[in-house]
Amino acid sequence: MTALCLALWGIVLLGSSLSGRLDLLLRGVFHPLVGFSGVVLLVLAGAQLKDAWGQGRRPGAPRGWWLGAAVALLVLAIPPNPSFSDLATNRPAELGQEEALNFVLPPAQRSLTDWVRLLRSQPDPSLYEGDPVRISGFVWPQKGDQPQLARLLVRCCLADATPVGLPVRWPPGQVPKADRWLAVRGTMAVEEHDGQKRSVVVAERIAAIPRPRRPLEP
Amino acid sequence: MPLCPLGAGDLGLAGDDGYNCRSCLAWLATAWAIFQGLLVEALPFLLIGVAIASLARWLAPGGRWMQKLPRHPVLGPLTGAALGFALPACECGNVPVARRLLAGGAPLGTALGFLFAAPVLNPIVLASTWVAFPNQAWLLAARPGGALLLSLLLASVLRLLPETALLDPALLEERRLNQPLAEVGLLERRTGLVGPATPKALPDKTPRPPLQEVLQHGSREFLDLAVLLVLGCAIAATVQTLLPRSWLLAVGGAPTLSVLSLMLLAVVVSVCSSVDAFLALGFAAQITPGALFAFLVLGPVVDLKLLGLLRVLLRPKAIALTSAAAAVAVLVLGQWINLLLL
Numbered sequence: 001m002t003a004l005c006l007a008l009w010g011i012v013l014l015g016s017s018l019s020g021r022l023d024l025l026l027r028g029v030f031h032p033l034v035g036f037s038g039v040v041l042l043v044l045a046g047a048q049l050k051d052a053w054g055q056g057r058r059p060g061a062p063r064g065w066w067l068g069a070a071v072a073l074l075v076l077a078i079p080p081n082p083s084f085s086d087l088a089t090n091r092p093a094e095l096g097q098e099e100a101l102n103f104v105l106p107p108a109q110r111s112l113t114d115w116v117r118l119l120r121s122q123p124d125p126s127l128y129e130g131d132p133v134r135i136s137g138f139v140w141p142q143k144g145d146q147p148q149l150a151r152l153l154v155r156c157c158l159a160d161a162t163p164v165g166l167p168v169r170w171p172p173g174q175v176p177k178a179d180r181w182l183a184v185r186g187t188m189a190v191e192e193h194d195g196q197k198r199s200v201v202v203a204e205r206i207a208a209i210p211r212p213r214r215p216l217e218p
Numbered sequence: 219m220p221l222c223p224l225g226a227g228d229l230g231l232a233g234d235d236g237y238n239c240r241s242c243l244a245w246l247a248t249a250w251a252i253f254q255g256l257l258v259e260a261l262p263f264l265l266i267g268v269a270i271a272s273l274a275r276w277l278a279p280g281g282r283w284m285q286k287l288p289r290h291p292v293l294g295p296l297t298g299a300a301l302g303f304a305l306p307a308c309e310c311g312n313v314p315v316a317r318r319l320l321a322g323g324a325p326l327g328t329a330l331g332f333l334f335a336a337p338v339l340n341p342i343v344l345a346s347t348w349v350a351f352p353n354q355a356w357l358l359a360a361r362p363g364g365a366l367l368l369s370l371l372l373a374s375v376l377r378l379l380p381e382t383a384l385l386d387p388a389l390l391e392e393r394r395l396n397q398p399l400a401e402v403g404l405l406e407r408r409t410g411l412v413g414p415a416t417p418k419a420l421p422d423k424t425p426r427p428p429l430q431e432v433l434q435h436g437s438r439e440f441l442d443l444a445v446l447l448v449l450g451c452a453i454a455a456t457v458q459t460l461l462p463r464s465w466l467l468a469v470g471g472a473p474t475l476s477v478l479s480l481m482l483l484a485v486v487v488s489v490c491s492s493v494d495a496f497l498a499l500g501f502a503a504q505i506t507p508g509a510l511f512a513f514l515v516l517g518p519v520v521d522l523k524l525l526g527l528l529r530v531l532l533r534p535k536a537i538a539l540t541s542a543a544a545a546v547a548v549l550v551l552g553q554w555i556n557l558l559l560l
Contacts, residue, residue: 002437005441006440013261013262016254022258025258027493034258034259036262037262041265044436047430048437064445065441067445067448068448075254080255081247081251082248082250083247083248086244086245090458090459091462155493155497155499156259156490156494156496156497157255157256157489158251158254159256159454159455160493162497
């Protein structure tokens, strides 16, 4: 039972690493550690199996281990499929300040996160009026406003995901549903919101896209 | 990528069931994903902790060196805290090592000092705090200083309890076996000293156990702790999904409320101490300095993910006492920092 439980946890970690599931759960810097831990657990399981086989022992397992094994099987069977808009709505939109801004990138090459960082550092909307925009993200509903296009930033794991979003002026009658992943082309414009000027993406062409392989950004 | 003009049918338009409705399925899916994120991130650190504890068991069998650690009420916890530099892991990895220290007969204060201070006083956590807040010199001093102070306080408070009321019974039994007879009564030891069999005297030098036995012991310890980690992650994921984080940050500007809310956030989020500074960076501008300090000092000592793991060390009442004492101390320290810096 010791070998079986260790092997199950090893498969969970190594399988998550190889299947790309970690891209949805953890920041990239932790991926090698998770994969390596999975290998260590599998080797340990092999050693335990050999040991038990050689001695003909079949020691009983504490009840808790069965619970652990059941959870490991569930984790293997049910992949994570979080609602990004749900996660984003539950957390305040903020942005760390340690990331360098990509000032050198031309407007059409800036990602959604680049745009948000730029707008935070140089918040004068008139500077960007008319700039071409090509971004992708998920639809993040806003109370009392049109949905934004957003991304999740992650420092460690999904538990600390923090949203960043850009206001989008959707064409009349074409407001998309929450959680849809969209690629949007348009231009940056200025609009009044709550008595203040802000930058808004005027969507000209929109396409539904599948969720990216690495949907979380550092 | 070719982009279709607006009106393509697969965009999915918001209808009556729009975004104000959080469906139960979406809630469950999000909680399940957060659970997996927490678990998959914590398991490697748990493995590192168990590996270090097993290595100590193999290299220093009998744990005689642990019994020689200082017993002084202040020097002991300080030595335990300094041991953190040998274990660059978060709070999950520290639990098996602290258990090994306690089981090996290390002085209580030293082991508790290690348990509570080492998650902050280690090179990785100090470096990540410095990288996240390079311009806040006060925090670079206040975080390790606060962690040290908190560990001293918690060790002092918990030492007031008799070991039987403090330590988990299984751990206590293992600890009694490794404590000198001068410190433990015969009946307390429960090793058959009172009974028909003649006990063998403990050898002066314990032989090194076979590697196979050490691996077996480490494997069982990992599996025991993994179950408790699963429970902690399940609680943390559920509470996180139910409790909007924006509620906790809404009171960011109020000195006392901000400290309290960030303490609650640290307990709920249960993020690893080696990266919590980067998370704090995201909302540092919204909150008071005392609240930031509270988040970074309380989280490594008490959080929902850790509560299950602490059960292998402490009795439930001792865990409750630890949580309450840590909360009061961090609240007072956070308030004091607000008084100084605001």
